[in-house]
Amino acid sequence: MTQLHPKATMTTGCSVERALNLIDGKWKIVILHKLLKGTLRFNELRRQIPAVTQRMLTNQLRELEADGLIIRTVYPEVPPRVEYSLSARGRSLEPVIMALKAWGDRNLSSPEVEAA
Amino acid sequence: MTQLHPKATMTTGCSVERALNLIDGKWKIVILHKLLKGTLRFNELRRQIPAVTQRMLTNQLRELEADGLIIRTVYPEVPPRVEYSLSARGRSLEPVIMALKAWGDRNLSSPEVEAA
DNA sequence: CATCACGGTATCCTTTTCGACACTATGTGC
DNA sequence: GCACATAGTGTCGAAAAGGATACCGTGATG
Numbered sequence: 081m082t083q084l085h086p087k088a089t090m091t092t093g094c095s096v097e098r099a100l101n102l103i104d105g106k107w108k109i110v111i112l113h114k115l116l117k118g119t120l121r122f123n124e125l126r127r128q129i130p131a132v133t134q135r136m137l138t139n140q141l142r143e144l145e146a147d148g149l150i151i152r153t154v155y156p157e158v159p160p161r162v163e164y165s166l167s168a169r170g171r172s173l174e175p176v177i178m179a180l181k182a183w184g185d186r187n188l189s190s191p192e193v194e195a196a
Numbered sequence: 197m198t199q200l201h202p203k204a205t206m207t208t209g210c211s212v213e214r215a216l217n218l219i220d221g222k223w224k225i226v227i228l229h230k231l232l233k234g235t236l237r238f239n240e241l242r243r244q245i246p247a248v249t250q251r252m253l254t255n256q257l258r259e260l261e262a263d264g265l266i267i268r269t270v271y272p273e274v275p276p277r278v279e280y281s282l283s284a285r286g287r288s289l290e291p292v293i294m295a296l297k298a299w300g301d302r303n304l305s306s307p308e309v310e311a312a
Numbered sequence: 313c314a315t316c317a318c319g320g321t322a323t324c325c326t327t328t329t330c331g332a333c334a335c336t337a338t339g340t341g342c
Numbered sequence: 343g344c345a346c347a348t349a350g351t352g353t354c355g356a357a358a359a360g361g362a363t364a365c366c367g368t369g370a371t372g
Contacts, residue, residue: 105359
């Protein structure tokens with residue numbers, strides 16, 4: 081409540097511009113996409129997105145959490161268990177993510193086709 | 197033909213990741229969004245997106261052109277006239293852009309609501 | 313006792329991004 | 343003659359993003 085949106089404080093530009101501010105960063109959409117299929121633990125995400133480094137993953141997850149798009153649940157166990165899941169707001173991005181994925185599938189899935 | 201995708205050469209990750217590679221950059225989606233409404237000249241774009249600098253706008257437009265998302269038409273007149281319009285590929289991003297805009301409108305248009 | 317897994321931090325460093333500013337050529341208007 | 347508009351380019355430098363690596367505490371495992 082006290083300060084929900086570190087990145088969403090801008091008021092300039094159209095809603096497109098402001099929305100982009102929430103999902104910039106190389107990995108955010110990818111993370112959200114993975115979480116669409118269900119809750120994942122930190123290292124499960126790491127394994128699903130091999131190209132992301134630990135620091136980056138932490139970083140992006142913290143920003144997503146700060147923006148209210150995901151929920152971070154810490155289980156005070158040993159070894160520690162931390163689960164990430166989409167918030168309602170995060171889940172509401174599903175149409176965007178799926179539209180992007182559909183576009184990627186249509187336009188990028190077979191590069192040799194467009195080279196032909 | 198010879199080398200269409202400077203940014204699309206990556207093959208790693210899912211289609212979502214690869215699609216993101218084409219539309220990263222702060223302004224690309226915004227530019228595409230403006231162009232959805234019709235052809236625009238360079239300075240018209242600048243005026244519609246006041247926050248972008250001239251160098252950045254040029255830069256992003258060149259990348260969009262190189263990725264085959266927009267078409268740049270130069271009219272050899274004086275003063276020079278250059279028009280930018282969406283290619284078919286660029287226009288195919290419309291669902292993504294509109295989904296993002298819809299989301300932004302729903303989630304970001306009135307920040308005070310979510311603070312309540 | 314050493315190692316591993318978990319979920320991170322902290323630090324350093326390189327790369328990329330991006331803004332500010334100056335500059336270009338040409339024709340028109342003042 | 344000077345400024346303005348068009349559509350940029352070039353250079354500089356600051357800032358941010360992002361990668362590599364090392365480290366943390368704990369409990370189980372070997």
